[in-house]
Amino acid sequence: MFPARYWREIPQRYRLEANKCKKCGRTYFPPRLVCADCKSRDFEPLKLKDEGKLLTYTVIRVPPSQFIEQSPYAIGIVELDGGTRILTQIADCNLDKLQIGMRLKIEFRKIQQDGEAGILCYGYKCVPV
Amino acid sequence: MTGIVGYGAYIPRNRIKLEEIAKVWGADAPSYKRGLLLYEKSVPSPDQDTITMSVEATKSALKRANIPPEEIGAVYVGSESHPYAVKPSGTVLAEAIGATPEVHCADYEFACKAGSEAMFVCIGLVESGSVKYGLAVGADTSQGAPGDALEYSAAAGAAAFIFGKDNAIAKVHHTYSYMTDTPDFWRREYQFYPRHASRFTGEPAYFKHIIGAAKGIMDKARMKPEDFNYVIFHQPNGKFPQRVGKMLGFKKEQIEPGWLSPTLGNTYSGSSPMGLTSTFDISKPGDKILMVSYGSGAGSDAFILEVTERIDEIRDKAPKTRWMLDNNKTYIEYGTYAKYREKIRMGT
Numbered sequence A: 001m002f003p004a005r006y007w008r009e010i011p012q013r014y015r016l017e018a019n020k021c022k023k024c025g026r027t028y029f030p031p032r033l034v035c036a037d038c039k040s041r042d043f044e045p046l047k048l049k050d051e052g053k054l055l056t057y058t059v060i061r062v063p064p065s066q067f068i069e070q071s072p073y074a075i076g077i078v079e080l081d082g083g084t085r086i087l088t089q090i091a092d093c094n095l096d097k098l099q100i101g102m103r104l105k106i107e108f109r110k111i112q113q114d115g116e117a118g119i120l121c122y123g124y125k126c127v128p129v
Numbered sequence B: 001m002t003g004i005v006g007y008g009a010y011i012p013r014n015r016i017k018l019e020e021i022a023k024v025w026g027a028d029a030p031s032y033k034r035g036l037l038l039y040e041k042s043v044p045s046p047d048q049d050t051i052t053m054s055v056e057a058t059k060s061a062l063k064r065a066n067i068p069p070e071e072i073g074a075v076y077v078g079s080e081s082h083p084y085a086v087k088p089s090g091t092v093l094a095e096a097i098g099a100t101p102e103v104h105c106a107d108y109e110f111a112c113k114a115g116s117e118a119m120f121v122c123i124g125l126v127e128s129g130s131v132k133y134g135l136a137v138g139a140d141t142s143q144g145a146p147g148d149a150l151e152y153s154a155a156a157g158a159a160a161f162i163f164g165k166d167n168a169i170a171k172v173h174h175t176y177s178y179m180t181d182t183p184d185f186w187r188r189e190y191q192f193y194p195r196h197a198s199r200f201t202g203e204p205a206y207f208k209h210i211i212g213a214a215k216g217i218m219d220k221a222r223m224k225p226e227d228f229n230y231v232i233f234h235q236p237n238g239k240f241p242q243r244v245g246k247m248l249g250f251k252k253e254q255i256e257p258g259w260l261s262p263t264l265g266n267t268y269s270g271s272s273p274m275g276l277t278s279t280f281d282i283s284k285p286g287d288k289i290l291m292v293s294y295g296s297g298a299g300s301d302a303f304i305l306e307v308t309e310r311i312d313e314i315r316d317k318a319p320k321t322r323w324m325l326d327n328n329k330t331y332i333e334y335g336t337y338a339k340y341r342e343k344i345r346m347g348t
């Protein structure tokens, strides 16, 4: 990952910063500049909750090369308390015990590293509560 | 008076038993257990490092402190396993908790004493009024060379403390440092694993400096071992903190609440600071606590703290340290451990 792109996404990757349309109330994660529903540009920042439940998941057994030491691992859609849904890795879990509806919480993790010499990219993942 | 306004710890969920390591190297597990009082140790997942554990420990400290993160004026991470050789760990931590951009940030290094160094500096800055709140973290994901004695103890964990003047859960009454140049443990640039001077790491290193710092601060405070409810020493294994405690005249009951190493291992910069968090978890208002760190190279920082009434309000606002040590554990085999800790070099 290029440093500039990683850096631009730090507020949402590190702190789960979303935004909420002041006119119609829809929330966006990652944040948007123009509301897709009402076209308003008037937003307020919103910090997402750090707990939620698992909506659905899949297990990756043939990962891209930089994730090989974590294989097999789960990727899921998690609905955070407050209703926002995120796509994230489910870390530190027993894959046989993953269940739709189970409670998960956000933890700060290393997401990937750019080879042996590139930057380290951090962000959120979910783990069982 | 300056005090700790919030504290937190983090322990990764993976564990490896001492027998599992001994089996691979043909070592005698029962003699290690008896000799070092080590039974198992924590292992970070492949996506965890000093930075990620520092963030989690700090989130717990913030929950207990209940302060706006932007009022933290100093963010210091002490570690001997900073993920980057050049680029601070502290900037990631400060950004992740929302303390940027009006904040002073630095990484500290001093073998296992880096965490208490960060605490020492924060106390000075808060006391002088330079910053309102200071955050000090001790965290490590330390490594021993495969088959080396350190492999049985080198573990992972973090502790975070927020210092401030109002609403302290523990007041800092005294600080004291005791240093000499002692080459007992080191790692040169570009070397993957540290080296140590085997038995030389004991008497002239660990014991001399901890005893020097403990006696020095007790003289300064005009206090004796029996004046303290609890004491925490650096924990390179299970045995050393018990032995140094006995040499100084402390009882087992004073050491036990902060004595995590038998099932945690040595978390290096996190070691005595994590012991302090688990001691706070069970302490009562008015309790007096002595903490003495040790870092090879070599030196000790000592602190005398007094717990306040606010401890009862904030203790349960984040996971307790011993709860994390005893729950949600996943035992792994040596092969998984070697993969997680990148002891297997990939051909990519």
Ligand SMILES: [Zn+2]
Binding pocket: A021, A022, A023, A024, A025, A026, A035, A036, A037, A038, A039, A040
């Ligand atoms: Zn809208």
